[in-house]
Amino acid sequence: xxxxxxxxxxxxxxxxxxxxxxxxxxxxxxxxxxxxxxxxxxxxxxxxxxxxxxxxxxxxxxxxxxxxxxxxxxxxxxxxxxxxxxxxxxxxxxxxxxxxxxxxxxxxxxxxxxxxxxxxxxxxxxxxxxxxxxxxxxxxxxxxxxxxxxxxxxxxxxxxxxxxxxxxxxxxxxxxxxxxxxxxxxxxxxxxxxxxxxxxxxxxxxxxxxxxxxxxxxxxxxxx
Numbered sequence: 001x002x003x004x005x006x007x008x009x010x011x012x013x014x015x016x017x018x019x020x021x022x023x024x025x026x027x028x029x030x031x032x033x034x035x036x037x038x039x040x041x042x043x044x045x046x047x048x049x050x051x052x053x054x055x056x057x058x059x060x061x062x063x064x065x066x067x068x069x070x071x072x073x074x075x076x077x078x079x080x081x082x083x084x085x086x087x088x089x090x091x092x093x094x095x096x097x098x099x100x101x102x103x104x105x106x107x108x109x110x111x112x113x114x115x116x117x118x119x120x121x122x123x124x125x126x127x128x129x130x131x132x133x134x135x136x137x138x139x140x141x142x143x144x145x146x147x148x149x150x151x152x153x154x155x156x157x158x159x160x161x162x163x164x165x166x167x168x169x170x171x172x173x174x175x176x177x178x179x180x181x182x183x184x185x186x187x188x189x190x191x192x193x194x195x196x197x198x199x200x201x202x203x204x205x206x207x208x209x210x211x212x213x214x215x216x217x218x219x220x221x222x223x224x
């Protein structure tokens with residue numbers, strides 16, 4: 001029997017099969033990259049018939065959308081804002097989000113591998129994962145903007161701030177994941193190097209928000 005066309009039979013459980021296919025997308029991407037991601041490859045990796053991809057998702061592109069939302073590919077807003085309180089100042093909130101982002105991505109090796117592949121490949125499938133990240137970014141911006149401290153911080157550009165810091169961290173994380181041990185004198189292959197980076201980021205955050213009197217008024221009041 002042609003095992004490539006007819007994967008090993010497994011009992012049909014829609015929820016379990018659906019999850020196997022979603023998980024298989026991440027494994028294929030991490031191992032082979034976007035150029036190898038196809039219906040047959042994903043089905044073989046999941047150990048199911050490829051027809052189930054069409055039946056449960058509609059096609060590979062739609063499966064990619066679901067992977068982006070449900071496959072633990074990207075941290076959601078609750079994960080990114082863990083520890084952020086309603087009374088947090090903008091600097092406190094931003095510092096916590098940056099720390100959560102760094103921890104979340106570092107603990108997702110499959111995501112790091114996918115991000116590394118994205119550097120050299122851009123197609124319909126990479127664009128769909130980009131949309132997942134953009135949706136999370138919009139939700140995060142909305143969540144932060146709803147905090148009372150941010151509503152008083154006129155002039156703060158949350159989106160530009162987030163783009164700069166997340167892109168810097170993402171680049172260094174991918175470089176570290178792919179084997180770079182030192183970057184500009186910082187040992188990004190060791191925890192001590194990342195501690196240095198986090199301290200520097202936190203100082204930049206405080207400096208940024210200090211430029212907006214309304215945003216830093218509460219900190220100054222508490223210090224006095």
